Amino acid sequence: MKAKFTLSRFSAYYGSHRALQQIDLLIPTRRILGIIGPAGSGKTTFLRSLNRLNDLTAGFRRQGEVRLDGEDIYGAEFDPIALRRRVGMLFALPIALPMSIYENVVYGPRMQGINTRSQLDQLVESSLRAAFLWDEVKDRLKSSGLRLSGGQQQRLCLARVLALNPEVILLDEPTSGLDPISTAKIEDALTMLKEQYTIVLVTNNTMQAGRVADATAFFFMGELIEHDETKKIFTNPAQQRTLEYVTGRFG
Numbered sequence: 001m002k003a004k005f006t007l008s009r010f011s012a013y014y015g016s017h018r019a020l021q022q023i024d025l026l027i028p029t030r031r032i033l034g035i036i037g038p039a040g041s042g043k044t045t046f047l048r049s050l051n052r053l054n055d056l057t058a059g060f061r062r063q064g065e066v067r068l069d070g071e072d073i074y075g076a077e078f079d080p081i082a083l084r085r086r087v088g089m090l091f092a093l094p095i096a097l098p099m100s101i102y103e104n105v106v107y108g109p110r111m112q113g114i115n116t117r118s119q120l121d122q123l124v125e126s127s128l129r130a131a132f133l134w135d136e137v138k139d140r141l142k143s144s145g146l147r148l149s150g151g152q153q154q155r156l157c158l159a160r161v162l163a164l165n166p167e168v169i170l171l172d173e174p175t176s177g178l179d180p181i182s183t184a185k186i187e188d189a190l191t192m193l194k195e196q197y198t199i200v201l202v203t204n205n206t207m208q209a210g211r212v213a214d215a216t217a218f219f220f221m222g223e224l225i226e227h228d229e230t231k232k233i234f235t236n237p238a239q240q241r242t243l244e245y246v247t248g249r250f251g
């Protein structure tokens with residue numbers, strides 16, 4: 001299996017606090033990697049380390065390597081802006097831009113210089129379809145994105161990420177606070193999207209990793225405790241702490 005990301009002895013610090021401890025991990029191409037673990041275990045830090053979003057955080061330092069297609073993303077020649085274009089991110093709180101549904105989707109592509117009407121129209125339809133939102137909004141593309149429900153806004157945000165045509169999609173608890181139907185739509189979308197994209201899904205809903213992730217990594221206090229095929233993690237993990245966590249008996 002081809003690795004999209006390769007982490008080697010990767011550690012992350014906020015000031016003197018070590019949030020990630022010497023992580024070694026391969027993230028395979030065109031699969032979904034689920035990241036689980038209790039609050040404060042370093043899940044978000046891990047995710048933000050993959051597109052260097054932590055660079056902007058005061059006091060952040062790191063050691064070790066993260067390679068994307070073999071290239072060191074923290075290397076001097078690697079452009080962080082280009083990195084974030086290749087590695088898109090969806091956050092927990094869906095925030096549509098205060099503009100139409102259509103303009104929400106084409107905002108990023110316009111910034112990148114795409115402005116042919118037919119190209120933009122096509123991008124809007126394909127991105128909204130891939131985010132499982134098209135059928136719900138195709139008759140009101142000119143109405144405000146802010147008038148959509150929370151679950152629809154999250155799918156609109158996913159469509160915005162897709163419209164930028166990334167290689168990797170990072171998601172940080174994308175369905176926290178969403179109703180079960182919207183959650184299922186996001187999960188269905190991710191399952192389709194992994195045919196084209198590498199996906200890293202941080203979830204505080206352990207069962208969600210069980211449903212959609214091909215492999216799952218369990219983090220605890222900044223350590224990668226265990227990483228394996230999802231089925232193995234949920235049925236027969238190697239570590240006692242993993243077993244306790246996935247069965248809800250974590251002390």
Ligand SMILES: Nc1ncnc2c1ncn2[C@@H]1O[C@H](COP(=O)(O)OP(=O)(O)OP(=O)(O)O)[C@@H](O)[C@H]1O
Pocket residue numbers: 014017019037038039040041042043044045046057204
């Ligand atoms: N900007 C920051 N400055 C200082 N410490 C931070 C910062 N962000 C996170 N931390 C600390 O790093 C550790 C890991 O935090 P992180 O947000 O990565 O955890 P998490 O697993 O995403 O937790 P949650 O499930 O609550 O989202 C925690 O101890 C946290 O307090």
Ligand SMILES: [Mg+2]
Pocket residue numbers: 043044045172
């Ligand atoms: Mg987090």
